[in-house]
Amino acid sequence: MASSTDTTPTDTAADGVRRRDFIEIAAVATAGVGGIFALLPLVSQMAPSKDVLAASTTELDISALEPGQAIKAEFRKQPVFVRYLTDAEIAEANAVDVGSLRDAQTLAERTQPGHEHILVVMGVCTHLGCVPLGAAEGEVKGEYGGYFCPCHGSHYDTAARIRKGPAPTNLEVPEYTFTSDTTIVIG
Template sequence: MADSTHVTPAQFPLPEEEDPSRRDVIMIAAGGFAAVGLGLGLWPLLDMMNPDASALSMATTEVDLAPVAEGQAITVMWRGKPIFIRHRTKKEIEEAKAVPLDDLPDPLARNANLPDNAPATDENRAGKNREPWLVMIGICTHLGCIPKGQAIGDPKGEYDGWFCPCHGSQYDSAGRVRKGPAPHNMAIPPYAFLSDTKVKIG
């Protein structure tokens, strides 16, 4: 007859249960290390997507207007676009103000500093409280050409403004299209005068 052995629980003790508070600390620490490691791994990728210094420098442009005499115009670059700045004469201002809005092919000011539905009056195209200054993006709205009229001797067209020789669009001294295939007035960029002789574009 086989000898049967009786196994008591004391001979094979069950493993002790792990302390719950210790387990929580270990899990939190492991999660924290994983989050830090993930952040360190992603940082170079995220940093690479930030614009570099040359792009940031083009976000705004400050222009000293002191050397620009009445009747003169300069061209500066902002975000890769030519910006026409003209110190208009009294004659040019009076001509622009005398134009009835009904005569304009595009009745909107196209001024980033005003609501989208602002009318294309001379006051809405020129600098606020600085009507001799006209600051606009010097790109023809037909096919993106650069109109003539900035330099001395450039043809200014029939309206003392700008003339695009590519397809014959003409703009007045407020940069509003008056003739030709261009559908819109030349756009006014966001800008603000920092002083009487300095303007910040962008």
């Protein structure tokens, strides 16, 4: 009978464990790298396309706007109205008792400090999404001199606040910034 000291099972076991550990580490590393390469196309396809990124902001030059005029633009495939309010329109908007409004907002809350004469609103009626009239010259401005939605008769004042009709809220003011006194970036 041979004694257990004749062979060195610990040496061969140690060599086998080292090889096995290396194979396991190599297999896990290969699977990890393969997993990353499999996930990259899935993650990158969720990024917005170039046309969506291009439509995420709209830059407008308002240097040609004179008091009382408005322009229509497009932001994310929806109309935007930019109006240069006259002193009379500002006074009329500020004279309204805010407590009497359905969606109480002052003109100052709807414009930016230092640019109170420029009103930027989405040109989409808050009732059912029609495009109100009043931005172009000669269009009906409604009973309050702002905007009028011909679909169901909503009337907005000069600050684009709902005054009469079925619309539940004021015309939405999008996020925008002035990059200069004559340039607005919406979005």
